[in-house]
Amino acid sequence: xxxxxxxxxxxxxxxxxxxxxxxxxxxxxxxxxxxxxxxxxxxxxxxxxxxxxxxxxxxxxxxxxxxxxxxxxxxxxxxxxxxxxxxxxxxxxxxxxxxxxxxxxxxxxxxxxxxxxxxxxxxxxxxxxxxxxxxxxxxxxxxxxxxxxxxxxxxxxxxxxxxxxxxxxxxxxxxxxxxxxxxxxxxxxxxxxxxxxxxxxxxxxxxxxxx
Amino acid sequence: xxxxxxxxxxxxxxxxxxxxxxxxxxxxxxxxxxxxxxxxxxxxxxxxxxxxxxxxxxxxxxxxxxxxxxxxxxxxxxxxxxxxxxxxxxxxxxxxxxxxxxxxxxxxxxxxxxxxxxxxxxxxxxxxxxxxxxxxxxxxxxxxxxxxxxxxxxxxxxxxxxxxxxxxxxxxxxxxxxxxxxxxxxxxxxxxxxxxxxxxxxxxxxxxxxxxxxxxxxxxxxxxxxxxxxxxxxxxxxxxxxxxxxxxxxxxxxxxxxxxxxxxxxxxxxxxxxxxxxxxxxxxxxxxxxxxxxxxxxxxxxxxxxxxxxxxxxxxxxxxxxxxxxxx
Ligand SMILES: [Fe+2]
Ligand SMILES: [Fe+2]
Ligand SMILES: [Fe+2]
Numbered sequence: 001x002x003x004x005x006x007x008x009x010x011x012x013x014x015x016x017x018x019x020x021x022x023x024x025x026x027x028x029x030x031x032x033x034x035x036x037x038x039x040x041x042x043x044x045x046x047x048x049x050x051x052x053x054x055x056x057x058x059x060x061x062x063x064x065x066x067x068x069x070x071x072x073x074x075x076x077x078x079x080x081x082x083x084x085x086x087x088x089x090x091x092x093x094x095x096x097x098x099x100x101x102x103x104x105x106x107x108x109x110x111x112x113x114x115x116x117x118x119x120x121x122x123x124x125x126x127x128x129x130x131x132x133x134x135x136x137x138x139x140x141x142x143x144x145x146x147x148x149x150x151x152x153x154x155x156x157x158x159x160x161x162x163x164x165x166x167x168x169x170x171x172x173x174x175x176x177x178x179x180x181x182x183x184x185x186x187x188x189x190x191x192x193x194x195x196x197x198x199x200x201x202x203x204x205x206x207x208x209x210x211x
Numbered sequence: 212x213x214x215x216x217x218x219x220x221x222x223x224x225x226x227x228x229x230x231x232x233x234x235x236x237x238x239x240x241x242x243x244x245x246x247x248x249x250x251x252x253x254x255x256x257x258x259x260x261x262x263x264x265x266x267x268x269x270x271x272x273x274x275x276x277x278x279x280x281x282x283x284x285x286x287x288x289x290x291x292x293x294x295x296x297x298x299x300x301x302x303x304x305x306x307x308x309x310x311x312x313x314x315x316x317x318x319x320x321x322x323x324x325x326x327x328x329x330x331x332x333x334x335x336x337x338x339x340x341x342x343x344x345x346x347x348x349x350x351x352x353x354x355x356x357x358x359x360x361x362x363x364x365x366x367x368x369x370x371x372x373x374x375x376x377x378x379x380x381x382x383x384x385x386x387x388x389x390x391x392x393x394x395x396x397x398x399x400x401x402x403x404x405x406x407x408x409x410x411x412x413x414x415x416x417x418x419x420x421x422x423x424x425x426x427x428x429x430x431x432x433x434x435x436x437x438x439x440x441x442x443x444x445x446x447x448x449x450x451x452x453x454x455x456x457x458x459x460x461x462x463x464x465x466x467x468x469x470x471x472x473x474x475x476x477x478x479x480x481x482x483x484x485x486x487x488x489x490x491x492x493x494x495x496x497x498x499x500x501x502x503x504x505x506x507x508x509x510x511x512x513x514x515x516x517x518x519x520x521x522x523x524x525x526x527x528x529x530x531x532x533x534x535x536x537x538x539x
Contacts, residue, residue: 004508005342006282014511021330025322032532051312051537055527083535093246125247125373187298189391201402
């Protein structure tokens with residue numbers, strides 16, 4: 001049995017010595033991915049923070065809350081399944097990707113328009129930010145609408161489009177889930193007054209003859 | 212936490228001749244202009260492979276690095292320290308998640324990365340193959356291993372791959388707390404009772420040799436290395452990182468009246484370079500290849516967590532789930 005300095009590890013009764021390799025993990029062992037967007041303060045646009053792996057939207061929300069809003073001010077969180085987000089090609093920095101896209105007119109608009117959320121990336125390496133919502137009958141149509149509504153403010157190097165119904169959005173009432181964040185001072189660098197301790201130590205040492 | 216991503220034998224140097232010259236030129240021009248590369252951009256195979264390997268090793272180092280400190284949460288002296296240690300360890304695991312996702316955007320699945328870690332196919336920072344005997348060892352890790360990691364991470368954050376830079380920006384913000392927390396813990400011991408001082412000095416003596424290997428051996432300057440530097444994959448040489456670390460932290464160790472267990476350690480005033488006893492690279496190689504005091508335990512613990520959690524993940528899995536790479 002594997003003996004560790006940590007008694008809890010020893011109690012796991014793990015085999016010691018050579019072990020056969022672990023079997024390859026099956027596909028989707030780590031689930032599918034979701035993309036998370038946070039809102040730093042009231043009125044601010046939701047900004048992309050990164051992906052999470054989760055079995056469903058609700059768990060994705062919990063994981064994203066833990067992963068992306070545990071340490072920084074946050075008042076809102078949106079979650080969308082990666083698969084439901086459509087992405088334009090990336091332009092060069094300084095370019096406006098709407099100008100490069102050939103967005104063909106859709107022949108007939110038979111379907112009822114529904115809301116879509118539009119996210120813009122202003123510069124490579126930065127984060128996609130919510131530009132706004134448009135009513136459209138398809139992803140492509142949403143892109144057309146977005147170009148008219150917010151496409152003029154160049155540069156925009158990349159656009160993400162997702163149906164509003166595919167975005168899980170935290171509600172106004174949920175905001176209190178983040179209220180304890182600022183209380184946890186012990187995880188802020190500023191809570192550690194190291195210099196004071198060092199100065200005090202040096203002072204004391206100056207006053208006592210060398211041992 | 213992280214030990215130089217380039218310390219292990221490099222990917223075979225893929226002949227750039229096989230790459231489309233027009234696309235390669237466009238890619239290089241983008242980097243030269245200071246623009247970031249994003250996941251759907253064309254990129255040379257060597258760039259992709261080297262980044263996957265670097266980011267993946269970085270992720271493994273975070274998750275394995277959480278183990279020696281995690282072990283001290285229940286025994287940390289006092290409630291506040293338990294809370295802080297727990298917050299730090301949680302941060303490290305969060306760093307692993309961020310980094311696994313960044314590597315995933317390049318095409319390697321998280322399942323494959325975790326399998327490769329557990330089966331010893333991919334490496335993590337070698338320092339975590341050493342044990343944290345006492346609370347003081349945990350403090351030295353929090354301070355100096357994280358300090359080394361920060362030197363690395365700050366350099367890499369300026370690299371050319373968008374998702375890695377974004378992840379590192381978040382990581383660096385959290386590391387500021389780790390560094391202060393670690394420093395404070397060490398100062399507390401060093402300025403405490405004679406017994407505390409003795410403990411922290413002993414821990415420093417144990418950790419100094421692994422710390423000196425943290426950034427890896429001197430780089431062999433090859434065309435391969437030059438290419439990776441031009442592509443902003445490798446941002447600083449291992450020696451530059453080590454020198455920067457010594458410059459920043461040796462004075463901070465000395466001001467506490469602690470000693471560094473290397474009689475040859477001194478800054479050459481003429482060259483401005485630190486001189487030191489060459490680390491034992493044979494031991495380094497032996498340990499990184501599996502024969503260290505904690506290798507087996509680290510992987511066994513990780514493997515157990517994966518295996519014992521498998522049924523929960525299977526039960527939760529939506530049969531309609533479909534994998535798509537994360538976007539950015
Ligand atoms: Fe760390
Ligand atoms: Fe970390
Ligand atoms: Fe850290």
